[in-house]
Amino acid sequence: MNEAEIIQKLQQGNEQAFRHLVENYQKRVVNTCYGLVQNTEDAEDIAQDVFVEVFRSIGSFRADAKLSTWLYRIAVNRSLNHIRDNKKRKWFQSFEDAVKEKKAGLLHYATENPGTELENLQRANILHEAISSLPENQRTAFTLNKYEELSYKEIAEIMDVSVASVESLIHRAKT
């Protein structure tokens, strides 16, 4: 099935086409959400919602856009919304809760990645913190670039900005 066929079948409500789409894009969507929210469970939860939204709004999909661009865009928007909601909630959370959560997250990472030593866990934690500290649009550009290895041009399409803006976002993340 090529992209045009998939889209057409999806618009007819074909379940097999939907399954095909989910299986084809699951990894990319989960990965993008993960890069942004930095939490496995949340990433999967958001990714599921992304596909639900895709199925329900495929009728309004414009044929001139790429399916992957559209999927990435929904994934980014939903992840950023999640981060915003989370921030509001975190604001009310006590410091102790935050520490507990961090420890749990680290433990979760340890059980998910058996073979890795504690040193690597600490590194992963440093990295997560560094990424989480980036402003939204930079975090998005960074995630799509580093986690998904997308080109600046692809990132520009997803974020609906110019290539120059993506470059400057990535470059500003450096200063």
Add this chain to the structure above:
Amino acid sequence: MNCNTLHTKMIFFLEGELPEREMEEIKIHLESCTDCAAFAEEMKKTLAVLETDKTPQLNPFFYTRVKARLEKQAEEKVVTQRIPVFARILQPAIFSVLLLAGIYTGIKIGQPAKINSDQSVYTENEMIPYLNEMEAEAIENFLME
């Protein structure tokens, strides 16, 4: 470039994404500053972690869960679609019944208009919940058939 600036640029230095001039500047700094060299080494290892970090294991139940979510939302949609039917058809119906009842009692009792309206408000408050319940059940049964 001082050590702090260099630290914030390190991730991009290691990815080879800085302008050539800055790449060169950092290389020279790293040769003379042991602190920054150690930091660079540490960051390099951290970035290597990213490589394993960025491919989360695929959940074999992922599609099943998406499917379940879709079905759940479809069900909820059916339920919420029922409510506007009540609002559109039943509410005006109930109000006209109440209005007629009010006018009727008004005429019957032959009281001044002011007291009459007070009375109809009272009747409305008392009757709406009761009527809503009765009619809602009737429609529900009708839909089930």
